[in-house]
Amino acid sequence: MMQNPVNWGVLGAAKFARQYMAPAIHAAEGARLAGLATSDPTKAEPFQAFCPDLTVYDSYDALLNNPQIEAVYIPLPNHLHVEWSLKALDAGKHVLCEKPMAMTVSEFAPLINKRDETGLLAAEAYMIVQHPQWKFVRKLIADKAIGNLAHVTGAFSFDSRADTANIRNRAETGGGGLRDIGVYVIGSARFVTGQEPVQVESAIRWEDGVDAFTEIRAQFPDFTYSSYVSIRMHPHQEMVFHGDRGMIRLTAPFNPRVFGEARVELHRPGLEIQVTRFPADDHYKLQVEAFCRSVREGAEYPCPLEFSRGTQEVIDRVLENAVALP
Incomplete structure (x- = not known):
């Protein structure tokens, strides 16, 4: 204590x-x-x-x-x-x-x-970088548990259309899905791999000045990437890291315990699936504790501003390069 x-x-x-x-x-x-x-x-x-x-x-x-x-x-x-x-x-x-x-x-x-x-x-x-499931996945990737990483896919959606006063539905408060939840599908791929995209393409469906649906395609140095986020779709979240000798799937990557139990599936040859569960970890609490250790003990904080700046740089590129969807 x-x-x-x-x-x-x-x-x-x-x-x-x-x-x-x-x-x-x-x-x-x-x-x-x-x-x-x-x-x-x-x-x-x-x-x-x-x-x-x-x-x-x-x-x-x-x-x-x-x-x-x-x-x-x-x-x-x-x-x-x-x-x-x-x-x-x-x-x-x-x-x-x-x-x-x-x-x-x-x-x-x-x-x-x-x-x-x-x-x-x-x-x-x-907060997600404080959760042990993400530290576990990062180590699996580093240890080549799925061989060479070939492709990453991500999805995060919910439906807030009925809540018209929600700041996520208002352009003047910086609303939209990309800034609110796009940070997760983008930042998690960067956190796990340590790589930055060299090419970014995107398409956005705008609604009253906010992005209601955003699709992202990117080329990283060693793998391709695709994801989407939406504030007008049935709730869903998932991240998949697909290699040439296996696949990793996170079933509740961003809101564990709220969306469901955090599970990491390791898919191996022969249709074998190894499941690692994280039923009790609270990444909000872990985040505060890591912050306090940095303040009191000088411990390195796992998510410095430089990391967040990197995710924002990708978001800026998504917004700048986006094709408008009907």
Whole structure:
């Protein structure tokens, strides 16, 4: 047990913070959920239900001005991420900001510069790299468990059309499927292989200024890649790494326990399938614990800003190269 837990504050009473990240901070070893900033006291009540000693601030600035708060989690709408990450760093706080941390790759420069200038930890909340299933898959690929990797496919979809007020359905808040969930199908391939795409092609179906469906095709140095994301389709998620001597399939790669049990299938010659299960791991909690170890002990953080910048660079290329679908 870490003797000196990191005091955390949350900027905004977002649904995602209420359901997942605030409970994860509260439960994580080495962390203490100490503050929540919201102008609506009723929105704080569900947080206080599981964290009764939580201090509620009526503004983001009021929380940032408290020297007792050491780290902040930022679940604000996408277009506000850079602004409030920089403000938090200027206030002397470590920052864990929801993905996408920036809207374009150029916005990473001030974030990285401010991180280096302050010596504070700043990172995107890209939680999947903390999950043991992804570390397991990365090792399988490195160990040539499926031979030479030939092709990667990815899919992530859900249907939010009925929720018209959802920030994912609004162009002015940086909505759309690509920024919200495209980071997973793109970033996971980069994380597992350590490679970057040399060529990117894409097609997008636009709806009221947001990408409702995005298809991506890419060439990496050693393999080809295809994926799609959608906020207008039946819920589905899957990642497949296909080699010349086997195949790896992740059945709940991005929302394990919510979408289903995390399982890694290793398909071998002769139609043999070896299944490794990860029924209990909470990647949100693991993310907070890794962040706290970096803050307190100087441990290397598994997902630095440079990695997130690489994913954003691919997203920018997808948007720039996209053919419009009817």
